[in-house]
Amino acid sequence: MLTIAFLLPFVLLGGLVVFVAFSGGPGAAREAYLARGNRGFKILFPLLYFLLGLVVPALILAGREEAAGGTGALQNAKLTAREEQGKVLFKQQCSSCHSLAAVNARGVTGPNLDKIGEATPARIRDAIKNGGTGQGRMPAMLLEGEDAEAVAAYVAKVAAR
Numbered sequence: 001m002l003t004i005a006f007l008l009p010f011v012l013l014g015g016l017v018v019f020v021a022f023s024g025g026p027g028a029a030r031e032a033y034l035a036r037g038n039r040g041f042k043i044l045f046p047l048l049y050f051l052l053g054l055v056v057p058a059l060i061l062a063g064r065e066e067a068a069g070g071t072g073a074l075q076n077a078k079l080t081a082r083e084e085q086g087k088v089l090f091k092q093q094c095s096s097c098h099s100l101a102a103v104n105a106r107g108v109t110g111p112n113l114d115k116i117g118e119a120t121p122a123r124i125r126d127a128i129k130n131g132g133t134g135q136g137r138m139p140a141m142l143l144e145g146e147d148a149e150a151v152a153a154y155v156a157k158v159a160a161r
Contacts, residue, residue, distance in 0.1 A: 085147075093143060094107075121149075
């Protein structure tokens with residue numbers, strides 16, 4: 001359904017271009033629409049404006065849902081309360097540096113967490129504690145205690161999925 005809603009404006013625009021071209025240009029097309037257009041034609045264009053302006057965007061917005069992750073197996077995954085807290089903390093503290101498809105994070109300096117290999121909670125906790133690999137590229141102890149545990153649980157669940 002969303003594919004049809006996405007393609008419909010382009011098909012209608014193409015039909016409008018064909019109408020203008022076969023009418024002899026924009027001025028002649030306007031004249032044909034206003035002077036010689038039949039009743040159906042005069043009803044069709046306002047209806048098209050309504051569909052393109054309200055209905056198509058409404059269909060697209062109605063089809064969007066926030067899931068645990070936006071792709072693949074994670075789309076319908078349920079998160080525990082701790083993982084949900086980890087998701088929020090990851091968005092706040094980590095997403096500006098790290099890429100992670102599950103939260104649509106596109107970080108620019110840190111590694112892509114979908115491509116780091118096996119992401120276990122212990123590995124993620126150690127990276128948070130040591131500042132990544134310990135080379136000073138990431139602040140050590142950026143998160144502590146329950147916050148670090150929650151982020152580790154969330155990233156371990158969704159990374160590379």
